[in-house]
Amino acid sequence: MNNLKRLFFIPNYCSKAIIRNILLLIVWLCPYILFAQKTLSIVSKVQIGAFPIVSKATATSILVEESNAEVVGITAEAVSSDIFRITGVKPSIIHDLKTAPQYLIIAGTLGASAVINQLVTSKKIDLSAIQNKWESFKIVTINNPFPNVKQALVIVGSDRRGTAYGLFEISRMAGVSPWTWWADVNPIPRKELFALSGNITVGEPSVKYRGIFINDEDWGLNAWAKRKMDTTIKDIGPNTYSHVFELLLRLRANMIWPAMHDNTKAFWYYKENPKVADKYGIVIGSTHCDMMLRSNTFEWGKNYEQEYSEKPNEYRYDKNKAQIYRYWEDRVKEAKNYETIYTIGMRGVRDGSIVGPTTKEGKIQLLDVIFKDEREIFERNLGGILNVPQIFCPYKEVLDLYRAGLKVPEDATLIWTDDNFGYIRQLSNPEEQKRSGASGVYYHLSYLGGPHDYLWLTTTSPSLISYEMAKAYQFGANRLWVLNVGDIKPSEMETQFFLDMAWDVKKWNPGNAWKYAEYWAGETFGKALAPEIANIKNRYLQLAQNGKPEHLGILQFDDASKQERILAYDALIDQVERLKKKIQPYQKDAFFELIEYPVKGAGLMNRKIFYAEMSRQVATIDKKLAIAYSRKAEDAFKQIKSLTKYYNTGIQQGKWDHIITYFPRNLSVYGMPTVGTPEVLDSTSTIQKVYDRRYLDTTPIKAATKANAATKYATDFQTKHEIVNEQIIAINGLGLGGKSITRYPFNGNSFKETAIDNAPYVEYNLSLKQGTYNLSIKCLPTHAIHAGRSLLLGVTINQEKPTFIDFNHPKEDKKWSANVLRGYTESSISLKIEQAGKTTVRIYLMDTGLALSRLDVEPLENDKP
CATH class of the missing domain: 2.60.120.1620 (Jelly Rolls)
Known part of the structure; x- marks a missing residue:
């Protein structure tokens, strides 16, 4: 008995009966004492002490003071809508404590919220773990935080994006996918939601700047945006970007390289675009070839005369410095009040070679002058260099110049690139790792160029992404990661993996990256179906490792390998069909977009190409068999077109009209191939061949086979x-x-x-x-x-x-x-x-x-x- 007294600090004068009752109370409370130390989680059934987010058809209000950054209020509204998606009940947004109910969700940024400051001052909350941290947040339940408030669920960010990430963490824990709008991923319906007492502290991210590059948008995103989003300007504009920026926040990203193709006007042309980026707290950058936040394809090539009332001379700095200097400086002046990252150096207007000197030595000398002048612009307009994030991307010919001795300013971040097909060309050596500007990576999930595009389906596996990006991180690439996502769709899982890894590089490493598909499937479709979905997704990615669907017109497989691939894809499609019967009605659209379309599309492309080849092989030997093969090829082609039409017009009354095309750039591989019996050809499918002859002739490339000793x-x-x-x-x-x-x-x-x-x-x-x-x-x-x-x-x-x-x-x-x-x-x-x-x-x-x-x-x- 004396030992028990000492263990639980019970005074000696207490009677045995009192001691027994105290011990019984401790035993009864023990589960709740222990539970309070656990990580906060969200459940759909009430428990003692749980915080009611939605209970008995009533939603708890969300307090966001107007002193917070605009992104906090925007995110709170989005979370309120998320809760409505789950429960059918929508929390209201309030702005001060005067109308606070008994239970309250509080969201605020450290230093920008009087309510959060009061909680810190009264020692109700300890924020030392996120103080002065980059994009970090804490979520905690607090009892009796203020008079008349019985319990609060508090989300605090170290900065404006940290608060937004914390708010969206509530949505994610409640079962809302980051792709809830972009891929129609509906959450599991629940009548009630409760937060179990505990706390979460998250951050800092592994990589400081994490974002996407919208590229190759001509055939999908642009065509869709002008029909469904920015219908007045008929272009990718503020309505489209508001959805993009919300997605980035849900994925804990913070940066955009905007769309910049010929069919798309420059991001800065529409004055609302940068304002929308600032509202969502998104950092604005520009591609490796568009310096100083300019978009040269449009702004120099098409719009310069409208902007300056004069014609542009050649985009050549050694002969036309005055025009180019003013052109760059004007953008810096326009962008000075926004959060930005500047690409420095110079490339040709359309990512061509720098115009001017013809020798490496001459180009390096010119770039020395350009660096000096660009930094002079920063000094004149932004009050110095140190607080101006800058990147330099040694890509294509610029990599050769860098290797030949080009000196890049020490505080600029070196952005290494992959070879456009997922394999990083070069990383920082020991000396480069000492640079104050550090390094980062520009990586591709989509690519237009030689030896052949891959713009239709996304087939870069998490295992490959992890292999290359873990390597990059271990060699110091921790300042900026940017991902070329093409049209965003259909790169959903792979984009999320890249950004999840950028947030926490240790969580997803080469040894466990293959498990990501199951994690993602569980978050997207529920844990019950996750193993089967992951099996399909991983097999789909594995088959594409030695033959992307877009490259089948070049690759040469032997007969046995063709049959093996056809059978493997047929088996995958059968799995998809069986699994489709288990998918809940509210998940059907998401399943089609994320699983069914890419798997069937890849499988049908293999059938189309290979059966056409088989028909040609037997055309002079067995006409009947040639006809049978030809019809199989054409049937596959018709199914690809039918599936694509459904994607664009059959989902939610045409929500995604024109977002997907099965023939980007009209390359020959997307059309109906020549078969051994011309009478069964679809005469309308005449698609032009496009090869990059720097790399390829018409000789097919031998693919891997297994016919060996x-x-x-x-x-x-x-x-x-x-x-x-x-x-x-x-x-x-x-x-x-x-x-x-x-x-x-x-x-x-x-x-x-x-x-x-x-x-x-x-x-x-x-x-x-x-x-x-x-x-x-x-x-x-x-x-x-x-x-x-x-x-x-x-x-x-x-x-x-x-x-x-x-x-x-x-x-x-x-x-x-x-x-x-x-x-x-x-x-x-x-x-x-x-x-x-x-x-x-x-x-x-x-x-x-x-x-x-x-x-x-x-x-x-x-x-x-």
């Missing part, structure tokens, strides 16, 4: 040898067969050939007959991390002298084109087997950033049976 996937090793502070990890969803191995983390040592004995390795056992073979090693087509590193493998056969292979291929040429289109790079060595039996192949992973996918062994011609 032996095939070993990289994960099938017998033994592995790791080194200190590193692992050799398997990555699901990456590479041929959906599995690759790599060294992790990425910032480990790079071993030279002379240090092979110190390098990690894996071993494979092969059973081969006597003879001479070709050993083909297939890897992901990644690039060496930076100068001084490579992508080197060392290969030994039965412990003989090693052979070294460098898989780095930095040039844009036909070899690179083949690699990125088929999803792998390969190199071969000769293998001579003197005695039948076990052959041991040891592969040393000399460098990080190289993902090994598959080993294929094939007998040479004279040794084939």
Whole structure:
């Protein structure tokens, strides 16, 4: 009894009866004491002590003082609408405590809210964890925060965006997807909502600036926006952008690179656009080729004369400095009161080469002058350089200039890029990692250009995104991540993954990225169906790894692989059809947009291309079979058109009219291919061929097959040898067969050939007959991390002298084109087997950033049976 007294601080003078009652009360209260220490969550059934968001058909009001930034009020209204979507009851928005009810939701920004300041002063809330932090927030339930207020659910942000993210966290916990409007993802209906007592503290984000680049918008977003959103101006304008900016906040993003194609007027042309961005707290930037927030395709090429009442001379700084300087400075003056990020340097008007000097040395000297003048503009108009976020993007020819010695201002952020197909070209070396401006990444989910566009469906897997972006982060790219999302749709899951990873890079790493599809499916469609949806999504992405739907007109598969792909996609479509029967009516539209359309579209594209090829192959041998194949090809084409029409006109009375096209840029692959029996062709589908001949001729690229004497996937090793502070990890969803191995983390040592004995390795056992073979090693087509590193493998056969292979291929040429289109790079060595039996192949992973996918062994011609 004395021990119990000491444990619970019970005075000695208390009687046994009193002590027994106190202990019973403690035992009874224990679950609630422990529960109060838990993370806050939202449920649909009442519990003791829970905060009522909606109870008995009554919604709790949301208090947002008018002293907060406008985005806080906008977000509160959106959350109120979200709660209405779930419950049918809409919380009212109030602006002061005078009318506060017993229960109250309070949202405010630290330093901008008198109500929050009162809670801090009265020690009702501790905000030290978010004080002076970037975009952080805290959510907590508080009992008796003010007179007449029994309980409050309080959302506090460290800044205006932090508060907005905190408010949208309430929606997300209640079951509202970030894609509630953009993909018609309706939440599970609930009659009541309660917040269970606890608290959440979130932030700071891993990456400071996180956003999207709307690009390739001519065929989808622009066509839709002028019909359904900004119908007066018939363009992408403030109504469209308000929905885009809300989506960014729901995804915890903070930055936009606006649309800038020929068919789209400049973002700044419509004066409401930057005002809307500011209302939503979104940072305005511009693409890698549009300097100083200008959009050159429109503003220099089409609108300069209207803006300045004179014709523009050549966009060439060495001959036309005065016009260009004024053109840049005027935008800085216009943008000075907005939150912005400036792209510095110079490119041609349409992302072409810089006009002027023809030598690298001359271009570098000119860029030195341009940097100086751009920074002079900042000094003159913005009161200095230090508080002006600037980026420089060494992309295309500019990367060559940077590698040749171009000196970029120390405080500007270097924005590294992928090669347009998801593989980052270069990252910061040890010296560059010391720069005060740090670095970031510009990454593609959609691309227009050589060797071939991919503008229709999105097929870049979370595993690949994670592999490349985790590597970037580990080499210092933490200042800015921007994602080219094309038309936004149909890149929903992949966009969310990129931005989720930018928010918390440790949560989603290469080892677990393949699980993201299930996490996302659970959030979008509910946990019960999430495993099956994830299985479909992951298989869809895996099949596209060695053949995107848009690239099937170039890739050459053997007959067995064609049949295998057709069967695999048919099985996926069957899964979709079975699953569709389980989807609730209120989820049907979202399921079609997010799962059904891309899976069926990709599958039907494979059927169309391959059956057309088969019909041509048998046309002179078996006319009846050729006709059968031709009709299958045409049927697939008709289904693609029908599905696309439904997407545009059949969902919610045509909400998405023109958002999706099955033939962006009218490339030949989207039309009806030539078949062996011309009479069954749809004569209306004449689509022009477009190739980028810098990279491709008309020769098809051989895709991966498995008709070999032996095939070993990289994960099938017998033994592995790791080194200190590193692992050799398997990555699901990456590479041929959906599995690759790599060294992790990425910032480990790079071993030279002379240090092979110190390098990690894996071993494979092969059973081969006597003879001479070709050993083909297939890897992901990644690039060496930076100068001084490579992508080197060392290969030994039965412990003989090693052979070294460098898989780095930095040039844009036909070899690179083949690699990125088929999803792998390969190199071969000769293998001579003197005695039948076990052959041991040891592969040393000399460098990080190289993902090994598959080993294929094939007998040479004279040794084939």
